[in-house]
Amino acid sequence: MTTRSSTDATRVIPEATVARLPVYLRALTALADSGIRTCSSEDLATAAGVNSAKLRKDLSYLGSYGTRGVGYDVDYLRYQIAREIGVTQDWPVVIVGIGNLGHALANFSGFRSRGFRVVALLDADSTLIGQSVAGVAVQPFDELEPIVREHGVAIGVIATPAFAAQDVADRMVAVGITSILNFAPAVLSVPDGVDVRKVDLSIELQILAYHEQRKAGGASNAPADGGAA
Amino acid sequence: MTTRSSTDATRVIPEATVARLPVYLRALTALADSGIRTCSSEDLATAAGVNSAKLRKDLSYLGSYGTRGVGYDVDYLRYQIAREIGVTQDWPVVIVGIGNLGHALANFSGFRSRGFRVVALLDADSTLIGQSVAGVAVQPFDELEPIVREHGVAIGVIATPAFAAQDVADRMVAVGITSILNFAPAVLSVPDGVDVRKVDLSIELQILAYHEQRKAGGASNAPADGGAA
DNA sequence: TAGATTGTTAATCGATTAACAATC
């Protein structure tokens, strides 16, 4: 057999699809919460903010979880997507850098509810150590290794200033973390096999600014004119 | 002439390129700060974390700002990219929802340094009104309209809980905001002509979890095994 | 059976990449 069978092990899901699965998961949860038991691809697509062709194509990479002529069972599809993403299990997470942003992240309720558990908050600033944030004590950054080993941490969050980010990433990689979510405005270099995703506020704003600039003319809120509508 | 001329007005820059321009801008600023006056596409690509073919292709959409055999003048290219993005001008921004995250955003220094100015912090919770965050007083959400009109605000940031996000977006659109950065875990529906970008922590974590799950086997930090390496 | 809706096909569109002619 040279042809790939479509069993769990060999299925490859396109990256663009992977990025949308959590959106579908959230939409299904919202539907379930409002008491809806069954939905069509059109319903779910609307709730998720995509078109139904894309939704069906995306779901087709996971398997055949709908019923023609009927639609999808909300709970069943939700479970299948959660399983595919891996959020049926619990993921211990460490957050490094407990400034304003780290503080906000530690308090973020969406963590627990989506299968992530903050097992430690770390900072290099000794004046923060021992302080309790969201019920978790801030520990010295040097404690990274024993914490990662003890809890089996695979995912690390960097919320430090830019200048510290590469060092933190290097240490994370050294102690065996293989997925990093980086909030610091810095390009991280990591070895193959380590995934980095970045979230960058100012980049998002700049992308908006680019498009905004091109709208001017019809815009009533353009910075230049007094806006005396 | 049916062929598009490559003058400023008609140039169309692919979305993927637009999203990378801010990264190049930041890399150029870092190079300039370390005293480097000239760089090759290879140098800049490394600093930005992309390959040099992609960088040159991206820059080619802006114009011809390099010198063959020599490279790019760091300051000149930086100015050209900043102008293209629109961050040579000042963008007034309002933040709605001053919880933990709104607080962190208000204090974010990358705002000012990249051409964005927080002109108001708004919240529906009357107990927050008047409180000063990052030197700016929190005002009632109802003040949105006069503030937007007075400052010519085109960009709004939503940092409210999910249930409030659509209402806030509707109000923003109604008063003339045409670009929204949404941190609430909710799908926003807005009219054509309004740009929405979303930043979603739990989605990013779930994408990492998906890939992490597929690494297990070789992983030393897998949650299941004791990790007695 | 008739109506509804999935899962898949195939066409189209956009992004990436390597290679190299142009040119400093």
Next chain:
DNA sequence: TAGATTGTTAATCGATTAACAATC
């Protein structure tokens, strides 16, 4: 001129979309 590096071409790859056969 010789060496270096850009800007562009063209091939490849991946994502989106509309349409519809399969099938409940």
